[in-house]
Amino acid sequence: MRGSSGRNGAARAVVARSWLSPLTYRRVRVFCKNKRGLVATSVFVVAFVISLFAELIANDRPIFVWYSGHPYFPVFRDYPETAFGGDFPTYADYRDPYVISLIEGKGFVIWPPIPYNATTVITDLGVPAPSPPSKRNWLGTDDQSRDVLARVIYGFRISVLFGLLLAISSSAVGILAGAVQGYFGGWVDLGMQRFIEVWSGLPVLYLLIIMGSIFIPGFWTLLILMLLFSWMTLVDLVRAEFLRARSLDYVRAARALGASHPRIMLRHILPNALVATTTFLPFIINGSITTLTALDFLGFGLPPGSPSLGELALQGKNNPQAPWLGLTAFLVLAAALSLLIFMGEAVRDAFDPRRTPP
C-alpha cells in the first residue's frame, strides 16, 4: 500500500511541481472526465467571449472604413461627417445612405455580420414591427423594430456580466460575514445570526420595486440593491466550515505559533472553506441571472431600452402574434441556465472527495 501511494505520489508530485497542486490536478481531471460539463463549459465560455465582443458583431457602425487612402475605425472612434467629405461637422451616421455613398466613392466599408446595434431602430422594414425572421433580420425584429438577434447578443452579455458580478460580490460579502461569525462564535455569531434572520425575512421584491421608484435603476444601482439581499446564501455554509475548522488541530497549531486572527482566517481556514463556495458559484450565477430576468420582465429592472432577456420575454407576452420574440427569449435563457447548471454539476463532482478520476 505504501509502495503504490509512493509511486502515485511521485508521479503527482512531478505534475504539482510543474504547475498545479496535486489536489487541483485531480479535480481538473475529474472535471474533464465529465463530458457534459466540459462541453457545457466550452459552449458557455465561447458564447460569453463572443458576446464580450458584441460591438464587433452587431453594430450600426462599420468595423473598418477605407477612405481616400486613410483607414478609419468607426467602432472605436467617432468621426465627423466632414471627414468623409460631408457637409456638417456632426458625427457621421453610417446608416445614412448619403454618407455611405460618399465613402464608397473614394474607398470601401466593412460592416459587422449584423449591421444593427441593440438600440438601432430599423426604419426601412417594409412590414409593420414586430417583423418575422427574414434574411436581413435572422430572428426578426421586436415591437420597436429593433433587430432581435442584436438585442439577444447584448442582452446575454449584460445578463451574464450582471450574474457574474453579483455572484462574486455577494460571495465575497457572504464569505466575510460567515468567516467572522464562525471564527469568533459566541455573541458575534449570535447577533449576526439574528440579524440575518430578520434581514432575509424582508420582502425583497417589494423593496426592489419601491427602491426602483425612488432611484432610476441603472446597472450599478440594481447590482448594489440586489447585493443587499443576496449575500446571505453562503453565510451559513462558510460559518459552518469556520466553526468546524477553528477547533481543528492545525488551527490550534497556527495559534500556538503566534499567528494573528486575520492570518489564521485567511491563510489556514479560508482555503479549506473555499471548496464549498466554489461548488456553489455556478448556481449563484444562475440565480442572479434569473432574478435579473424576472425584474426586467416585470419592468423593474434595467432602464427602459437596455437590451435584456427579460424585456424580450415581456415583449413575447405582449405580442402573441409574434412568437419569435417569446421563443427566442425562452430558448436563450433555457440554454444559458442549463449550461450553467451542467457546469455547476461538473464543478461539484470535481470537488467531491469521494469521486476519484476514473
Next chain:
Amino acid sequence: MSCAPLLEIDNLCVGFGQGATAVAAVRGLSFHIDIGETVALVGESGSGKSVTALSIMQLFHRTGANVTCGSIRLRGKELLRSGEKSMRRIRGDRISMIFQEPMTSLNPLHRVARQVEEVVRLHGRLSGQAARERALELLQSVGLEDIARIASSFPHQLSGGQRQRVMIAMAIANEPDLLIADEPTTALDVTVQSQILRLLKDLQQHSKMAILLITHDLTLVRRFARRVVVMTEGVAVEQGESERVLQQPEHPYTIRLLSSEPGVSPAPEACPKPLLEVYNLSVKYPVKRGLLQRTVDWVSAVDEVSLRVGTRETIGIVGESGSGKSTLALSVLRLIPATGTIRFGELEPLKDRSARCLRAYRRRMQVVFQDPYGSLSPRLSIEQIVREGMDLHNIGEVRERREMAAEILREVRLDPSSLDRYPHEFSGGQRQRIAIARALAVRPQLLVLDEPTSALDISVQAQIIELLRALQEQHGMAYIFISHDLRVVRAMSHRIVVMRSGRIVEQGPASTILSQPQTPYTRALMEAAFLS
C-alpha cells in the same frame, strides 16, 4: 484438538478495484480457528486484518472490495459462494462481530434494550416478553450494573466501556460459534480495556465460543490468544502458538514488530534548573441551564494544578481520557483561558496579557498534536507549513527560509524534496514528523507533545520516540509528554505526573512512580498498561 476446525480460511485473496488499478489487500492468506479457541490476527494498519474479518462476514457491500480467490469454510460449509440470504442467517447468529468504535456502532435513536432485543428477535428464537427478558439477561451477563437504567438509556448516555459491553451483549445474543473482535479495546481507556478483555475471556469459557481477535497490540496477544497470525501487506508472515511466536519470532517482520515495543531506556540527563513553573492552574467551564442559559455551576477540567518542568527534562503526564491532560496542555500553551500562575523565565503570560509577551511566549513553547491527519492544513504545502513559524517570528532572512525549512526536514529525517508536496501525500508517521518540524522551526525551549504517538502504528511509534529523544539531546529541549499509554511514557520521561479528574494524584521521578506507585489509581493504570 481432535475435532475438525471451526473456521478454515484457505488461500484467501481480496482486492480493491478492478482491472489495472486493482490493489490487493489480502494475498493468499490461510489459517484456521478451532472450536472455543482464541486466535489473534496481528498487524499494522493497512496489513489487511480488517479486510479479512469483513470477508469472513461477507460485509463488502459498497466498499469496492471483492474476493478474488480462496475459500472460507465454517464447519466445512463454504461461505464465499453461499448467497446473501444464507449469509444473513449466519451473520449475527453463527458468527458475530464487535467493532472498534463503540461511539458509532450503536443506533443513537433507539434505546439500548430495544437494540439488544432486535438481535434476539431477528434470528427468530424468541419474541415479545421472552425477548425482553433475554435482552436484560444478556446485559447482565456482560457485567453491566444497574440494568434497568441502562436498558432504558440511549447510547449517548452511556460511557465508552458500557457501550462496548452492550455491543458484546448483542454479539453474543445468539451464542455464536465465532466472535470476531476487530480492535475491541483500541478506543477505550486503558483500565476499561483490561475489563473488556477479561469479560470476553469469561464469556468464552462459558460458551465454548471461538474468538478471532484483531489487534495491533502485542501485549493483548500475549495475554489472551492461544495462537497468533502475524500479517503484513496482506500476507501472513508467521503463525503459531503465541508463546512461541512472541518468545522466538522467526520472521524478520515479527522480530521488528516485537522490537518496536517501547522499551525501558535511560533518557539523557536532565538539568534541574526550572524552565516552566505552573502554580494553581485551573480551567473551568460553566454549566448552563434553563431558557436563559444561566450559569448554575462550574466544572473544573483542570483543578489547581502545579508542576515544574526543568531544562532538558521530560515530564510525562498520564491519565485516562477526561482526566484533564489535554486541557492542561492547552491552557499551558495559552490556547484556552485559565487562571493561576505560569512562569516561563521572566515571562508570566497569565499576568502580563500584552501581545508582546504572548508573542515571546509562543516562540519558546510549541506543540505537537495527536492526530497527524487533523494537525496539518490540507491546503498548505510542506514548505508553507514549516515556514509559518519563521515568517511569523521573522527568523532568518526571507530568502534563506526555504533552505532553513529544508534543514529542519532533514533533522526530522524527511527528504527535503518534500517541501513542495502536500500533506495528503504523506503517511501518518511522516505527517507527525512534519508537525514536529513545524514546531522546531521557531527553535522552542519546550515542546508539548499531546499523545504524539497514539494514532500511529507500533513500529512508527518507536521511530517517532527515537526521533524525539535524538532531538532532545541535540537541541536541549524540555518536553511535556502527554499519553494514556504508560509504556510510551516510561520510555520517554524523567518525571511522571498522574492525573485524574483534573487533579494531580501523584507525581515524582519516573523510576519511583513506576516501582512504588502510591495510589490505587496509578496501580490500576500500570496493571492495565503492562498487564502485570
